[in-house]
């Protein structure tokens with residue numbers, strides 16, 4: 001357990017919400033005032049493994065719109081996540097982000113996968129949403145890691161385990177304590193956990209779903 005005081009918060013620099021890429025079809029356009037920020041701009045010590053930008057996810061394929069392995073959130077959510085990271089750091093742990101903003105086209109690909117492969121139940125039981133908080137860029141999937149080794153804290157199941165074992169309250173002993181540590185740290189900055197997925201947290205807010213692919217965002 002560390003006792004070092006948290007370092008001053010690094011400033012969130014220029015937003016990455018401004019497309020710096022060819023945008024022939026206008027698909028990079030965002031509603032006025034929408035600013036998405038890379039979580040690592042909010043705190044450079046946040047780790048990430050953006051699984052939907054790889055084949056290492058439940059669909060077995062890179063999802064449409066994930067041309068870059070970047071975790072973006074609305075500016076206020078990214079900044080809140082940075083504060084979570086700095087609070088956790090005093091105890092030698094930090095955050096590892098699996099997913100942030102998710103383009104609508106990626107959600108549609110998840111839905112198509114479920115229907116095509118006989119896994120409609122993941123939709124019916126609420127493990128994949130037809131319109132997701134991730135589309136609104138206020139939702140993040142993440143876990144805790146040991147800051148020194150990078151090793152993931154044991155949460156009892158792997159990320160995207162779609163079963164009762166992943167329901168946040170469905171744990172005992174060390175696993176329950178680890179999940180509660182994550183829930184408490186996130187709640188301190190306003191994030192609410194989804195009770196069926198220990199890794200899924202939303203900062204409440206009324207925002208429209210977006211579809212700009214990740215290739216649109218520089219930085």
Ligand SMILES: C[C@@H](N)C(=O)N[C@H](C)C(=O)O
Nearest residue numbers: 126127128129132133134
């Ligand atoms: C697919 C999983 N990581 C997830 O985010 N599920 C929730 C319910 C969602 O799709 O919003």
Ligand SMILES: [Zn+2]
Nearest residue numbers: 140141200201
């Ligand atoms: Zn999620």
